[in-house]
Amino acid sequence: MLVRDGVLPMELGLVHQLFGRARSAAGDLLYEVVSCGVAAGPVRTAADFDVHVPAGLEALREAATVVVPASHELDERCPGAGPVPGALLAAHRRGARVASICTGAFVLAAAGLLEGRRATTHWLSADRFSAMFPSVGLDPAVLYADEGDVLTSAGEAAGIDLCLHMIRRDHGAAVAGDVARRTVVPPHREGGQAQFIARPVAAPREATTGPARAWALERLHEPVTLAELAARASMSVRTFTRRFRQEAGVSPAVWLARQRVERARQLLEETDLPVERVAERSGFGTAASLRAHLQAAVGVSPSAYRATFRGPQTVPQDDARNGARNDARDGVRAGAAR
Template sequence: MGGGVHRVAVLVREGVLPMELGIVHQLFGQARSADGAPLYEVVSCGVEPGAVRADADFAVAVRHGLEALEAADTVVVPASHLLDETRPGEGPVPAALAAAAGRGARVASVCTGAFVLAAAGLLEGRRATTHWLSCGRLAAMFPAVRVDAAVLFVDEGAVLTSAGEAAGIDLCLHMIRGDHGAAVAGDVARRTVVPPHREGGQAQFTALPVPPEGTSSTSAARAWALERLDRPVTLAQLAARASMSVRTFTRRFRQETGVSPQVWLTAQRVQAARRLLEETDLPVERIAERAGFGTAASLRAHLHAAIGVSPSSYRATFRGPGGA
């Protein structure tokens, strides 16, 4: 990908979900540099230019054909309930996506757009997600894909997938955050009036049995933990805050967030460390203490496991030459 404004191509197919199409334009379109310059150019394209019927009582006027993918730095594929789970490999789209990925474009899907990425061979051997109602079908149709039904999105580097429609917001903010840092993504989130980062995964939205009367949530315990990330937080303490046994709390926590308490707590500490690396001049040792990792070595290990870079490399990327 070259320098300058990052070009995002949104692939519009028959039956496109209008919300998903709008999410990509809205979020990437609002990302601005410190001096107010747009950071992305977003264009819509179809198999060919013209009117494309949406999953609503209107059509979308698309000005570009598949040639727009040839100049794109990122390609986003919103869902089409008409095609995704029945004919995802139909037509020229899978080959065009494979060609875009082959020359280095980042390719992402929203909701059941993952079926099209799979049909293009882009999810082979990779972890991926889609709407929780469609995860079983994706796994059955493409057994080489490692389907994860519990998460809001999956980042496999050059290929990313997200769960149901609103998870497209999480995915777009994640890509913006990765491209330009938390400050830019946070500004976009504030303008859109959405949280910059949502806890847990789509397991919290799946159809679960109604909890027995009197069962409480783990949200208060999570809020308590977030206020004391710089101190030790044990599973027993969390369970006590929720007035549950450790066993009940662990089961309920996983139902509500999609992950175990320890995995969630580590992710929150990594997120806190990333914010401090981006927004402060604190030394790495002090950031490790404030994020709850204790030592710089522990912070380095956890940050590398989460995003594949060291604290100094992360800070250099997102604070630039004027940073610490």
């Protein structure tokens, strides 16, 4: 945790709370969380108290992950000032993963870590961010953006979503789910930041797409059409599509594909079902369709994803053979493309 003057206390606490609660099946802690500042000693917060950090920027030389919470008094005015951007860039070049919460994204951008990448920040700061860093692909509608070794999140509470996402990516859904249960938060929030962006007050009792999304989540294994979703919400297809995008931040088709990918990931992590059965249960129909969607979403094949999160011994032999053939084929294609 890289703590700067004016740090938001909630963001400082949530990183320690979430990563600090992640444990293996044997009960061993999976992370060591260390707070550092520009120098060791007291750091002002945005509240009426200070915090003491035990280390200075030298701690970044050993960190596997660096998380930068927001400091509103610094981020939007002078994010490139001082030694912090250079220290972040050096940590990233050494191989550290770097993540930000809320307007901490300004500091990552000032360090050059978001150049040409997709990123997000608090929606209230989106216009200023885009004006300061036009080469960054800012998406103010999402809760977090994952670019592999650089991640950003929206406002304070979205830091919870980001931390759980990183824990899941590191150690699987079971560990992240356990952390979420212990902290009494959902392991994954539906929709994006778009649902929180201020808009004119809607008419009283205006219908929403929430019930239709809930209905679809119970039928991911079945064909779900846009007309059916609109009918569940008692709207025309055109009205439903517009309202859905306002509330979820994406189109119904993109949202549905994402939910099916999440269901497939859960099944790959928690069951020994062959890939063909995973494809059926998650609504992709065929292993080829599942493979294409999973590759696009997380960059690996189903067999490789399962091996990462469950270990190769959990993959049925037929599935492993099929996955190996598909991985080899995909590797030949990738090599030809390069």
